[in-house]
Amino acid sequence: MNTAITVAGVTVEPGERRDVAPAASEWYTGDRTTLPMAVLNGVEDGPRVFVTAAVHGDELNGIAVCRQLLDTIDPERLRGILLVVPVVNVLGVQMGSRYLPDRRDLNRAFPGSHTGSIAARIARLVLDEIITGSDVGIDLHTAANHRFNIPQVRLDTSDEEALGLAIAFGAPFVLDARLRPGSLRAVAADRDVPVLTFEGGGPHRFDDDVIDVARRGVLRVLARLDMIDDPPAPAHDAPMVLHESRWLRADRGGLLELHVEPGEHIRPGQPLWTTVSPMGAEHNEHAAEDEGHVIGSTTLPLVHPGQALLHVALPGDRHPAEDDPTEEEDPGEDDDPEEWYSR
Numbered sequence: 001m002n003t004a005i006t007v008a009g010v011t012v013e014p015g016e017r018r019d020v021a022p023a024a025s026e027w028y029t030g031d032r033t034t035l036p037m038a039v040l041n042g043v044e045d046g047p048r049v050f051v052t053a054a055v056h057g058d059e060l061n062g063i064a065v066c067r068q069l070l071d072t073i074d075p076e077r078l079r080g081i082l083l084v085v086p087v088v089n090v091l092g093v094q095m096g097s098r099y100l101p102d103r104r105d106l107n108r109a110f111p112g113s114h115t116g117s118i119a120a121r122i123a124r125l126v127l128d129e130i131i132t133g134s135d136v137g138i139d140l141h142t143a144a145n146h147r148f149n150i151p152q153v154r155l156d157t158s159d160e161e162a163l164g165l166a167i168a169f170g171a172p173f174v175l176d177a178r179l180r181p182g183s184l185r186a187v188a189a190d191r192d193v194p195v196l197t198f199e200g201g202g203p204h205r206f207d208d209d210v211i212d213v214a215r216r217g218v219l220r221v222l223a224r225l226d227m228i229d230d231p232p233a234p235a236h237d238a239p240m241v242l243h244e245s246r247w248l249r250a251d252r253g254g255l256l257e258l259h260v261e262p263g264e265h266i267r268p269g270q271p272l273w274t275t276v277s278p279m280g281a282e283h284n285e286h287a288a289e290d291e292g293h294v295i296g297s298t299t300l301p302l303v304h305p306g307q308a309l310l311h312v313a314l315p316g317d318r319h320p321a322e323d324d325p326t327e328e329e330d331p332g333e334d335d336d337p338e339e340w341y342s343r
């Protein structure tokens with residue numbers, strides 16, 4: 001039998017869901033904004049897991065995933081504690097912006113402080129109320145502006161237990177991604193809380209296929225942690241684990257025609273894109289030099305030289321998404337190509 005828990009000053013009995021909303025910041029009017037979260041306290045003991053979305057305010061897919069999870073998961077059948085936080089960056093979502101009103105990136109503001117910037121204060125609230133005391137986290141993101149990501153789970157793959165969770169998630173790709181200072185994932189790792197960062201789709205929209213991959217993925221992770229029964233089938237039954245990636249950039253400016261899509265396996269010599277000048281005088285085709293998997297792409301039709309066009313990972317290893325953890329063998333945050341490096 002589980003016991004009552006208290007989150008943000010609200011007590012939640014076993015088998016109960018309570019929605020709590022600690023103060024997060026204020027508008028210019030002085031009206032309070034809150035950090036709304038659902039606390040599901042299971043009837044039986046188990047791990048504590050958090051699911052966060054919209055740390056970047058224009059990344060909306062995770063908000064839909066959280067809503068669907070809350071429709072699905074019954075605290076009377078849950079083992080352990082689940083915190084679901086659909087809108088972490090409330091101010092950014094209201095403004096339709098990745099950032100906070102002071103242009104700060106919330107995912108670079110961790111661990112934050114009670115007396116710092118808007119971003120620092122919200123980060124500190126997330127750290128105190130959500131990350132601290134949790135065993136595992138899942139942070140839902142999309143690609144940044146003008147980009148699209150194939151569904152992928154990013155984590156430090158040297159953590160074999162977390163890698164097992166990432167494979168169970170069942171997205172097409174698992175990507176080894178270094179920790180970026182100031183990110184939610186990095187500050188959680190400092191406190192021994194592994195976080196799976198899900199990246200899928202693009203900003204300012206709902207990508208239904210991506211939302212479905214993520215919904216199934218979260219439920220499959222909860223099942224692997226023995227918190228729920230009967231998880232859905234994985235969206236992809238043998239995720240590819242990738243260890244290295246880079247962005248391929250335009251060599252010439254012009255109108256862009258991409259010849260490959262996110263998710264595609266590319267081979268040396270395969271045409272990747274053509275740039276054409278508006279008058280048609282210049283016509284430049286770019287072919288792949290190496291084998292790889294396209295995990296993200298630009299969605300812009302016009303490009304300058306140096307613009308990041310395709311995010312390509314080197315071939316990795318395929319892993320069946322096993323349901324039984326004992327059978328497991330060995331095994332973007334964000335996505336700004338100016339900032340993102342593989343290990």
Ligand SMILES: [Zn+2]
Nearest residue numbers: 056141333334
């Ligand atoms: Zn993001």
